[in-house]
Amino acid sequence: MYYPIVFSVMVYGVFEENRVHAGRFAAAFVSGLINVAVAVYFQFFSSIHFDSAKELVTFLEGRTNLTISEYALDIEYFLKMDYQLKEITPQFYKYDAPIRHALLVLLLLLPVLVWCFQIYRDVFGWQKKSNVKWYASPYFYMLLSQLCFVPMFVIHTDWGRHFAPLFAMQIFMFLFYAAKGEPAMVYACENMCGRMKKHPWIFVVSILWIAKLDSFGARDFLKQATYLFDFLQRGFFIN
Template sequence: MTLAGHPFAKTTLEKYSQAGKGLLLLISLYLLCPGSPSYLWTSENIGRFDAYLLLVTLAAIICCFHISSSWLRLILITLASLIALSIHQAFLFLFFPLLLTLYFIAAGGTKMSKLHMVSTCAAIAVIGIVFLYFQFFSHIRIPSCEELISLLSSRTDLPINEVALNYEYFSTVAQSSSDLVLNLLKERIRYGLVTLFLLSPLAILYLYVWFHILKAASKKERWFYTLLLLSHLSFIPAFLLTIDWGRWFGAFLTMQVLQIIILAAKKDVPALSSLHALGGAFRKHPYVFIAAGIWVGSLHKFQATLLPDAPVFFTSLYKIYRLFF
């Protein structure tokens, strides 16, 4: 998987001279898009736990790059995951693909021993058990929503959403699903489809990157990258069980770019090959990527529920059009 263990190990990095430009392009489009880290400070997202989940994840990633012992890395990833779960259980849905990537790289990738594989699976199982405990068996020690609001109001001057707290901590799953998830479901699906359309340049970009990763991987290693792709399905429960689709879209885009960065930083040959191809595509068709940057950069950042109304985007495009015509 890495340059040292891949069949292309004898190939010099000069073959992937465009990989750095491809990675820079990927990061640039991510920073322009509605899911860049600044979405965490929009009016509906500020004060939520998502920022802490991202910080814990980034800390684990950075530490893993500075620790040589695979066992220490496995322990560190597990501890970081447990800390993140104790902050918010949504971590398992949002950052599991990154968690899986770090685990497999720490355990040796496609060259991992049986002991490392068993240890990795055991660690993931422990995280799953802790998630189930936090989700279904833990509770806060405050008897009513009114007392919780009073306590929080004494500690912060941020606006407190009483409805959200009531459904989060004091309502049953059936009641929350009936009142929130199933209510206006068609409306959210409609806006979700509009959001997917607005994010289509990024969707095409990530499909391009992953297609070339799978294409460059050997048959013996393709299972690893297929598994990483399948891990993206962990986001589905978040969309099905809650209404904060804007948060999940933002986290998904963040996870995607971080996953590619991790692979590239580890000198993963299929990832470098894919980014090299992306850099070459930019050199041949720069205006396509510039147009994509203008497209995603014209969108507002994600709020908690969904992307701001589509007319905002089209108004922005019209203003840009009027600058030249």
């Protein structure tokens, strides 16, 4: 889930100073292939040395005081991907209304979306003024790396566990490029500071709003999004 952060660090090295470094590109390409191969292997071909989820639960319960879900372990380690695609995912889309919940999550996190949009707008605006080619911009590939989340949202049902890093990684990426003194990100951060000084109360209220929101669960959406969904469903008859 957090591979886009690693990817962003690599593309920074490859496209440092907005030009392609051939040696770094070759190293990043090989590293990327290895990472993909390892991820595919662990997801589809690896196994653990237990015959059943029950046996695994028995083993783990002797080593922790946490509650262990046999069903979750069965899905993760013993059932085939076909079961996930034919049984679990369709039921999730049918009964949990994930798309409508996701839209409400985005609505509640609108301040964060606006800030991210402003930063990317300033970054690409600076690069356009500096005549930087899009294919030589690390930010283009940084944005492209977010597509890694698409298969997880399509196949898996633990959307909360995917939403959390999707938003968190944007902040991590911005901080990394700012710490490196990358000119476009420095320009974007300076513009953001200017907006904060010009409209301080907007940022104060937005930060307080975000601070009051609950955290994401594994399969759970924001608690406030669930409350809002239930209210809309009962009050306005959303089917």
